[in-house]
Amino acid sequence: MSSYQQQQQQESDQESLLKQANTLKPPPMRAYNASASLLTKVLGSKAAPVNRVSESLDYEPIQNKVFYDKLRVKKDGKKKLYGYTGHTLAKFIVTLTTGVVTGLFAVGLSFFVNMLTELKLEMIQTTLTGEEGGHPEEATDEVTTASFKAVVFAFLKFWVFGSGLVTIATAMVQYWAPAAAGAGVTLVMAYLNGNHIPNLLRVSTLITKFVGTICSVSAGLPMGPEACSFWSRKTAWRCFIAATLSTFTIQVINHKAVHGAISPEPGSLKAMEMKDWGMQLPFFLINFAMAGLLGAAFNSLRMWLWKLRAAKTRHLQRIFEVIGLVFLVGLCGFFFSWTAGTCIELPESWWINKAAGKREYGMRFFCSETEHNDVATLFLSGTHHTIVSLFSMGKVDGITGDVNNFTPHFTPGGMALFTCVYLVLMSIGAGLAIPAGLFMPSIVVGGAWGGLWGVLVRQWLPNTWNVQPGLYALLAATGVLGGVFRSAISLVVLMVEGTQGIQFLPGVILAVVVANWVAHHIHHDGVYESELERIGNVYMLRDEPPHRLHTLTTEAIMATGVVGVRSIENVGKLLEILRNTTHNGFPVYVRDDDPESGEAMLAEHLEPSGTRLEGLVLRSQLLVLLQRRHFCDEHGRPVGRDLNPQYELDLENEMRTFFRRYYTHSRYISATPAALNDLNLLKDSNDAHFLNTLYLDLRPFMNRAPFTIRKDSSAGRAHQVFVSLGLRHLIVVDAHFNVVGIITRKDLDHAAGHGWWRLSHQAEPPNTLMSRGMGFFKKIVGGSTRDLTQVPQLTNGSSTLPQVNGHAGHH
Structure with a gap:
């Protein structure tokens, strides 16, 4: 090619370069290396995940010449409808849509969890009663052998059923939406503080959260649904409208949703007079302090278990971790139900149709048709119903209605055993690759301890003291939440709204204060703070400077x-x-x-x-x-x-x-x-x-x-x-x-x-x-x-650039 032709070709290339406007390629959605082999994609990599410093979000509006010119052009031609612009209308449409969609998700989540939980419990109970095992107390060699076989078969069905569900959830997290792991509150906190969290707001993350929460709760893991809240005066009205529409949508579709999410049964708890608060104050303080100890113990044990976790890039190991937790939950539930469970008469409020033998809550296990096994009910039943039953242990007996002959829903020994074992299981479950939170399990642990303490106090003190074990359970649950999460104001609001217990507000506030104080002297960090520390690539700035x-x-x-x-x-x-x-x-x-x-x-x-x-x-x-x-x-x-x-x-x-x-x-x-x-x-x-x-x-x-x-x-x-x-x-x-x-x-x-x-x-x-x-x-x-x-500057011939640390997002 001649020099003239080369010059012509070069000019043509330059002209093409000037006119070519490429489109930037979006990043791949895959969480693993696209060039990796199929085996590596399935098993995962031994390499630790890249601990990249997160980018910061750009909230500052750019004030430039083009923007000023655009504002001057729009100033005269801007159309308004009763003082509002189309942009304002669009924001409210998004708010209304968000409220309705949130309600639909909540109804769908509750529906599928209840459906799968009922299917699981029916399968277990059919396996147990299908064998001629009789009652454990009727001890003969044949009965004991038959009962043992029934328990083993029921346990295996529980494990297979739960393993299938959690495998789906964990696989979605590991291979499709890693940001969906855990409750997500920690990442949202970091995002609202100004840190950009990769893949946090993807549709795939939402779907994985929804499906994974259904699977984890239905499998019986010590986890539950969890969401975050953010208080801002600028968005208060839109948040209120969205919450109202969400509640309205839930109640239109689900007519049973007429009370707070975890409110006690109507009429079970009575308002306390000032003298009752004063007389029982020492017992309440012991209750709150122990709740704070439980919260701090959970955080300490959870952090100690971090070093035993599989790396996030080890996909199969992470899946087997969750399957192993299902095994432990089932093993503890069936073993302790069989060896330590007590048959108690089923309260009237737990029946759907007593004549037909249909019960809404209460695991029968090997008990008679009108009884339930208290330990099996605590370990194997749905978390929501367990919380409601613990909070509903009032002064009056739930079976006979007699004040003097009080029979709790659960035995003190059963609640003590459940509190200790469930706390350990919850600590193991925290940090696994499954989309679920710790809010509901914390309430369960606190409710079990508070119910235990309330029953003991109810047995020790005279009937004239108006001791309500359900109130002790409610306040202890609040205390455990304070010890675990350390967010005082939001916990008070959540517990008062969730239980519709405004009359118990003084006790709720005192429970949060005492439990926070006790837990802080044992373990400084709450669950969210320690999670941020573990993430290690986000920087949280306080509202007030240190x-x-x-x-x-x-x-x-x-x-x-x-x-x-x-x-x-x-x-x-x-x-x-x-x-x-x-x-x-x-x-x-x-x-x-x-x-x-x-x-x-x-x-x-x-x-x-x-x-x-x-x-x-x-x-x-x-x-x-x-x-x-x-x-x-x-x-x-x-x-x-x-x-x-x-x-x-x-x-x-x-x-x-x-x-x-x-x-x-x-x-x-x-x-x-x-x-x-x-x-x-x-x-x-x-x-x-x-x-x-x-x-x-x-x-x-x-x-x-x-x-x-x-x-x-x-x-x-x-x-x-x-x-x-x-x-x-x-x-x-x-x-x-x-x-x-x-x-x-x-x-x-x-x-x-x-x-x-x-x-x-x-x-x-x-x-x-x-x-x-x-x-x-x-x-x-x-x-x-x-x-x-002396700010070092770049020159046209410079090949070395002065830079600050080189971390992405620093400048």
């Missing part, structure tokens, strides 16, 4: 060596920056000696004293500009395109919705070379040489009003600004508005230090010039040093 930050300056905690760009920057250098750093925000600098602010800076080297802040540009914005080939020359004149205001509006809209279009559930990919490779900009050396002659004009798109703070300001003030405004980057400037550093979530988390209040592990220290060249005293109090104003 006291230590008030003694520091922003100069003492900021990261230096900031990577910045010019307002009209060379494409080759931008590609080098994006490929060699993982930062997500880049300050835009301007030289003080520029004749016009924001014009291109063409000097080979920039003076450190001339790095005056002009704006901030995000990595996602740069990717959009590169993807759409929005090139220009060194003076900002378009190359390969015409100047079109509408085109710039489209670009600005695409920048704002970047993470809705691309990498929605895996934002970290945008900070990897994979995102740049998808742009198809560099095919050969000729393309690289050509791109070095092109520029990107960042002036219309950069954020012209990024939040800044003076370097001599209090670090506590920086924390308040960062959290209150939901920032991702807080730029530190000197008195002349020169950039001297940057503060991100990781820097604030590290500067906060250690303390009992910490919700996650401490971040790594920022890479600062101060830490390398200042004394101990200046590191603590901050200080003025000329080195801090």
